[in-house]
Amino acid sequence: MPTSPKRAPRATVVTAVAAAVVATTALVVIVVLRQSRESTPVSSGAPAAAPAQNGEKCGPDQCRQLAAVSVGGLPVKLLADASGGSGRVKVGGQPVLDFELAITGMGAKLTDHSLRCVDGSPAACLVRGNTSGGAYGELFIGEGGTWSHYGKPYFADAGTLSLNDVTGDGSPDVILVRHECPDDTPGTPKCQQSPVLAEVYELNGDLLGCTTTVTSPSNLRGWPEVEVSRAQLRPCPDGS
Numbered sequence: 001m002p003t004s005p006k007r008a009p010r011a012t013v014v015t016a017v018a019a020a021v022v023a024t025t026a027l028v029v030i031v032v033l034r035q036s037r038e039s040t041p042v043s044s045g046a047p048a049a050a051p052a053q054n055g056e057k058c059g060p061d062q063c064r065q066l067a068a069v070s071v072g073g074l075p076v077k078l079l080a081d082a083s084g085g086s087g088r089v090k091v092g093g094q095p096v097l098d099f100e101l102a103i104t105g106m107g108a109k110l111t112d113h114s115l116r117c118v119d120g121s122p123a124a125c126l127v128r129g130n131t132s133g134g135a136y137g138e139l140f141i142g143e144g145g146t147w148s149h150y151g152k153p154y155f156a157d158a159g160t161l162s163l164n165d166v167t168g169d170g171s172p173d174v175i176l177v178r179h180e181c182p183d184d185t186p187g188t189p190k191c192q193q194s195p196v197l198a199e200v201y202e203l204n205g206d207l208l209g210c211t212t213t214v215t216s217p218s219n220l221r222g223w224p225e226v227e228v229s230r231a232q233l234r235p236c237p238d239g240s
Contacts, residue, residue, distance in 0.1 A: 059086030103136035118172035133187030137161035209233030
């Protein structure tokens with residue numbers, strides 16, 4: 001006598017259907033979550049460059065604002081052309097002090113991380129730009145509501161310049177990181193393999209001293225915004 005197939009109990013059928021629905025729902029949720037994560041832009045944290053006002057020119061091209069900070073209650077803005085190859089610094093409201101940068105004429109390229117300012121007495125701003133052999137830094141000093149251009153740019157063949165109050169006198173100092181290669185020309189491949197040290201200057205250009213050498217700029221405290229204490233300084237290897 002033929003045997004008819006056994007029918008699965010109703011509870012088993014309901015359980016199987018429910019499990020299938022749960023599994024399908026889980027897959028849909030996973031796909032939706034994955035699509036959501038993939039389509040959400042991630043911010044780099046760096047401010048986007050904004051068009052400058054009034055059609056200002058940086059070289060032959062129109063300026064855009066790369067960075068802006070407030071120092072001593074005054075706005076300080078870094079403007080540059082689209083390539084970062086020509087720029088200017090504007091300080092204050094009315095009247096505005098307008099400084100054309102010299103370091104771009106030396107091959108330095110400006111980015112939205114080029115402007116570094118430290119409030120103090122006096123205050124200072126350092127505009128930094130990388131070049132093939134290192135980095136240049138152009139210093140601006142503010143005291144009593146008046147800002148001035150220091151003049152001769154600084155050069156760091158290890159590519160790092162920063163501002164920090166090294167002496168603890170309430171005024172920032174300039175810190176540049178260079179390779180210690182007395183027998184080679186700075187910027188050459190052989191010199192670039194040498195140890196590095198931090199060289200510290202007061203805002204008036206007086207050399208305060210140097211740190212001992214380390215193997216890489218990243219070994220210096222606070223890098224890339226290097227910080228140095230007065231206790232770390234000693235005469236520079238060249239006798240300065």
